[in-house]
Amino acid sequence: MNCEFYDKITDYIDNNLSKKEKENFEIHLKNNDKFRDVVNDIKLHTKLIKKLPKLRASSNFIVDLNKRIEQHDSQNRYSWLNIFSINKTKINFIPLLGTMSLLLIISFSLFKVSNYNLSNYNSDESKFDNSVAINDSDSLKNDYDEAPVLLIGNKK
């Protein structure tokens, strides 16, 4: 089998060979009876395959497809229920319990965080108050420092 030409049979049939390639192919075709038989058979088979009857979808194809789509859509719509594995008759409690615990942990940690923030806020506030108090006492002190002068003045 001359691979070089056998590999080009389809390209020859489809008329996809260059001028030079086509010339060489046809020379080989002319001089080789067996090869010519093969090419003719393949030409014929290709033609027959193309003529195989074209099939069409059954009349309920679209109806059945739409049913599948509806089924998919409704499954998707209620997919959140799958978390709880809700069946027609029973509820699987293990995933339900797991989800509840998870929610509990999340809410507890959120509660802790908010408490922490509140206590931080309170301590900041008291710090602030103290600083105000210190400033106040300073000002009082200043008042007091100035007071003797006044007293002295009064004595006079």
Add this chain to the structure above:
Amino acid sequence: MIKSDLTDEQLIKNFQNGDRSSYNDLVYRYKNKIINFLYRFMNDMDAAEDLAQETFLKVYIKKDSYREISKFSTWLYTIASNLAKTELRKIKRRKTFSISSITNSDKEHNYFIDEGTNKDEILDNNENNILHQSLYSLEQDFRTIIILREIQELSYDNISKILKLPLGTVKSRINRGKLKLREILIDKGVKKI
């Protein structure tokens, strides 16, 4: 613009933007082509219908994963071809595929001949069966390529994208596939159909 004037790519884009009727148009445009491809590949009309619906359902579900870098038909045939290969693997695993099922489905397919086909051009049933069975008995790789090229009339470039094979490999597989098909037909005692 009339919808029939829209390209596949425009229709899928419309569908991605929420226009369901564009999806219906694509289904109408391709349902028979996909059925043909799957029937020749699976050799079973029921399986072909089922897989064709599965293919279009996938298009519906995965519409957003289509990107306009490739042709819509390439994407569609890739889905169909992957589903068909998976189904054939399942069938082989179950080992329930029997000759009788082939015969039954062959009888069935006569009910589905496209009204648009010129009846004079249709080969006689026996010749069709010989050719169809010979095509089906080809190895899967060769069968897929020949169906895509000669029945679906896709370009080498498209086939190369669908099967994720280099162009050279596609061409050489078509050649080898046809040579093998010839051998099968000769083995069946058919020199000239």
